[in-house]
Amino acid sequence: MTASEFDFIIIGAGSAGCVLADRLTANGNNKVLLIEAGGSDAKFWIKVPLGYGMTYADPKLNWGYNTQPDPGLKSRSIYWPRGKVIGGSSSINAMTYVRGLPQDFQDWETSGATGWGWDNVRRTYERLETSSELSPDGVPQKYGSGSLWVSDLSDQMNPFSRRFLQAANDLGWPITENMNGARPEGLSPYRSNVRNGRRWSAADAFLRPARRRRNLKVVTGALVEKLVIKEGRATSVRYKLGNQTMIAHAIREVIVSAGAINSPQLLQLSGIGPAEHLRAHGIEVHQDLGEVGKGLQDHLAISYHFRATEPTLNNILGNRRGQLLAGLKYMLTRRGPLAVPVNQVGGFLRTDRTKNTPDVQLFCNPATYSTRETGKVVIDRVPGFLLSAQPCRPTSRGSVRIQSAKVADAPVIEPNSLATESDRDMVLRAGRLLRELALSPTLAGVTKERKSPDLIRMDDDEMRDDFRARASTVFHPTCTCRMGRSAADSVLDARLRVHGVRGLRVVDASAFPNITSGNTNAPTMMLALRAADLILEDART
Numbered sequence: 001m002t003a004s005e006f007d008f009i010i011i012g013a014g015s016a017g018c019v020l021a022d023r024l025t026a027n028g029n030n031k032v033l034l035i036e037a038g039g040s041d042a043k044f045w046i047k048v049p050l051g052y053g054m055t056y057a058d059p060k061l062n063w064g065y066n067t068q069p070d071p072g073l074k075s076r077s078i079y080w081p082r083g084k085v086i087g088g089s090s091s092i093n094a095m096t097y098v099r100g101l102p103q104d105f106q107d108w109e110t111s112g113a114t115g116w117g118w119d120n121v122r123r124t125y126e127r128l129e130t131s132s133e134l135s136p137d138g139v140p141q142k143y144g145s146g147s148l149w150v151s152d153l154s155d156q157m158n159p160f161s162r163r164f165l166q167a168a169n170d171l172g173w174p175i176t177e178n179m180n181g182a183r184p185e186g187l188s189p190y191r192s193n194v195r196n197g198r199r200w201s202a203a204d205a206f207l208r209p210a211r212r213r214r215n216l217k218v219v220t221g222a223l224v225e226k227l228v229i230k231e232g233r234a235t236s237v238r239y240k241l242g243n244q245t246m247i248a249h250a251i252r253e254v255i256v257s258a259g260a261i262n263s264p265q266l267l268q269l270s271g272i273g274p275a276e277h278l279r280a281h282g283i284e285v286h287q288d289l290g291e292v293g294k295g296l297q298d299h300l301a302i303s304y305h306f307r308a309t310e311p312t313l314n315n316i317l318g319n320r321r322g323q324l325l326a327g328l329k330y331m332l333t334r335r336g337p338l339a340v341p342v343n344q345v346g347g348f349l350r351t352d353r354t355k356n357t358p359d360v361q362l363f364c365n366p367a368t369y370s371t372r373e374t375g376k377v378v379i380d381r382v383p384g385f386l387l388s389a390q391p392c393r394p395t396s397r398g399s400v401r402i403q404s405a406k407v408a409d410a411p412v413i414e415p416n417s418l419a420t421e422s423d424r425d426m427v428l429r430a431g432r433l434l435r436e437l438a439l440s441p442t443l444a445g446v447t448k449e450r451k452s453p454d455l456i457r458m459d460d461d462e463m464r465d466d467f468r469a470r471a472s473t474v475f476h477p478t479c480t481c482r483m484g485r486s487a488a489d490s491v492l493d494a495r496l497r498v499h500g501v502r503g504l505r506v507v508d509a510s511a512f513p514n515i516t517s518g519n520t521n522a523p524t525m526m527l528a529l530r531a532a533d534l535i536l537e538d539a540r541t
Ligand SMILES: Cc1cc2nc3c(=O)[nH]c(=O)nc-3n(C[C@H](O)[C@H](O)[C@H](O)COP(=O)(O)OP(=O)(O)OC[C@H]3O[C@@H](n4cnc5c(N)ncnc54)[C@H](O)[C@@H]3O)c2cc1C
Pocket: 011, 012, 013, 014, 015, 016, 017, 035, 036, 037, 038, 056, 081, 082, 083, 084, 085, 086, 087, 088, 089, 090, 092, 093, 094, 095, 096, 097, 098, 222, 223, 224, 225, 257, 258, 259, 260, 262, 263, 266, 407, 474, 475, 476, 477, 508, 509, 510, 519, 520, 521, 522, 524
């Protein structure tokens, strides 16, 4: 066994871990170890923005989890990809950048995450981002000086995507310049983590520059097996590197950033969790913390496919010749269809004008595709488009728990979807909104055929049934080690410290008290940036 010593040890080089590794090493004083189970992100299909369909099910880059059969979804077991590579899920995600709605963070604060209200969160986002926005004559303008690049790629969208904005206009729906700006409600072109035609992951933005510092050590291909807890303090981390067992000691803190599935797994394997469950697997209990792994929230979405009378992205990428031309254009100019992620237009809408905040997020894509058994995503040949709706703030909560004392055994994931009346109600509200959009004069005018199941002909029972039969994750698991008031209702305090264990924090999407209304990568990196402030502040006292 080989041992070494660091001020801070971070587990997981994902969205949160990369931000932490940068911030905690910036002053040059702290010796930091970052441990990542996956390997290098220097892969062509990671860097190409439209390439994420190619990494979706690649076991070399992906933990590839499957949920338990979910009663709310007709007992279907759903595939849950998670990045296992430098950059974590930010290296395999769809790059859509959405801050979330102010109300999301007000609710964090109300549930005990003091200091995480919208004003602080907004200021943290401003430090995180550099935005590349297009001027009215299409010239990119830079705003902000954060490391994370957020780009408006609307000048390169497929021309069909403009139809979605025209359709919203037909219906009198709000259209906003930028859903991350002062008016988040309404449809707009999505912003993406893309820079100069390449994915700009958390690793690109934060880890790559930090790796030049001598006080940061990064180990890859290293699977953390457990944390060592002595007299109520996290003192070390045990991990496997090849056949060797390694021990790293933490002088100040261990920070778990292994994501919403693996962070609760690691705490439980280390004796922090529901005592009865841990004992059942022969694990010594260091802290009986019933909420570890509970509180799981995720977004579900339903998509409907339409054949179009006009060319869409399918006309380019659905055939060999178009693929070759798009590939050539990308290689020569870093522009064109491969340089723009698939989510091109969408945004937040209210299904009821009397609600005080939007409750559905829409995705409108100028392409239709299917996923083969192998996980390969195949684009249709004939022109088509897709409309998709995601209820913003589900209230059902599921769980993640270990099935054995071995880290190699995937944890048991129970999403518990549609367990509440309000979530079931949102299924209908979201479906009706999509129907309205599909029937708008603009979209009806370019629809050749509505592919089965036909949203327009469904009554309420059929719509509910279709959602249960086909809705799927949008890959946003959160809240499994959530912040809150006390050990009775949460895992972490508002400074992300694990209740009852010294020298231990969890900093990643699992720390959200409630899921945010939109995609979860932006709030995860925001959370990590503010967490770094708190960690450094505590280290000074
Ligand atoms: C296919 C897909 C598409 C998505 N699309 C979008 C999108 O377009 N926009 C958006 O905002 N969000 C999107 N998301 C969600 C978003 O990427 C995540 O919410 C975010 O990356 C979570 O960050 P994290 O730091 O919590 O975890 P991760 O980024 O997953 O990082 C966890 C890291 O810990 C490592 N790790 C885990 N266990 C261990 C262990 N035992 N030992 C060592 N290392 C370990 C993992 O390998 C990983 O690198 C998507 C996610 C997926 C999977």
